[in-house]
Amino acid sequence: MVEIERECSCEKNPLVPQVCQIVEITDETPDIKTFKVKTMEGTKPFAPKPGQLGMFSLIGIGEGMFSITAQGEDYLDFAIKKIGMLTDALHEVKPGKQIGLRGPYGNTFPTEGCKGKNMLFIGGGIGLAPVRSFIRYAFENRKDYGKIDIVYGSRTPADLCFKDDLFKNWPAMPDTEVHVTVDKGDENWNGHVGFVPAFVEELNFSPADTIVVLCGPPIMIKYCAQSLKKMGFADDQVVTTLEMRMKCGIGKCGRCNIGSKYVCLDGPVFTMAELADLPAEY
Numbered sequence: 001m002v003e004i005e006r007e008c009s010c011e012k013n014p015l016v017p018q019v020c021q022i023v024e025i026t027d028e029t030p031d032i033k034t035f036k037v038k039t040m041e042g043t044k045p046f047a048p049k050p051g052q053l054g055m056f057s058l059i060g061i062g063e064g065m066f067s068i069t070a071q072g073e074d075y076l077d078f079a080i081k082k083i084g085m086l087t088d089a090l091h092e093v094k095p096g097k098q099i100g101l102r103g104p105y106g107n108t109f110p111t112e113g114c115k116g117k118n119m120l121f122i123g124g125g126i127g128l129a130p131v132r133s134f135i136r137y138a139f140e141n142r143k144d145y146g147k148i149d150i151v152y153g154s155r156t157p158a159d160l161c162f163k164d165d166l167f168k169n170w171p172a173m174p175d176t177e178v179h180v181t182v183d184k185g186d187e188n189w190n191g192h193v194g195f196v197p198a199f200v201e202e203l204n205f206s207p208a209d210t211i212v213v214l215c216g217p218p219i220m221i222k223y224c225a226q227s228l229k230k231m232g233f234a235d236d237q238v239v240t241t242l243e244m245r246m247k248c249g250i251g252k253c254g255r256c257n258i259g260s261k262y263v264c265l266d267g268p269v270f271t272m273a274e275l276a277d278l279p280a281e282y
């Protein structure tokens, strides 16, 4: 069983954006880019914990909440998929672009509660972006965690995010295995083909002393949760994030409720045991 940490860690007034700049843009897939952001002074805008989010604003276009996929001493990275007006506009900007940034928002992955456990990270599509913040944390604190397995799937080989991590950096880490699948291969793909939930069952992970961190499209989360249950994982061993539901992030807009819970105030990180008590609409 794992406990989710729910203490608010906003360092400043969460309604006041800082003026920041996008200093680097990396193409991950045809519709996902990673934006490296620093303050105008070249420092890290704030110090998030794994699983937290930041609110981007583009003057004249709008605002949007995005997961922080990585951080370093002086930067935050956001991997953003092109899905609407704000993200379309973001995909057109060039390094040097000024943005507003607020945060961090949301609770965090249970990095403390998972210490001493084996970790099974499962991501689908852009859902790897939030999970990656915990994966990186676990590698930075490698001795605190047991075996690490990472399962990741995308629609096609071209849609795989963070390819350097998947095929180079992470497989080289101690006591770590990375398992990649695609729904549909192409002529150059020699890896696994199939959906993530079936792949998870095929890999037949042991639930003993293991915590699962799961994020992807809702349908993938639903079927992965069923697969994990069949394999003997209890609901309180499986943690997910409903980060896509975060809108205003501060309990004001009323767009994130599931039953009595506000995803932005009570989450976005929940165990499957917590979600089992809510109406089945996530």
Ligand code: FES
Pocket: 245, 246, 247, 248, 249, 250, 251, 252, 253, 254, 255, 256, 257, 262, 263, 264, 265
């Ligand atoms: S995101 Fe606005 S109320 Fe929760």
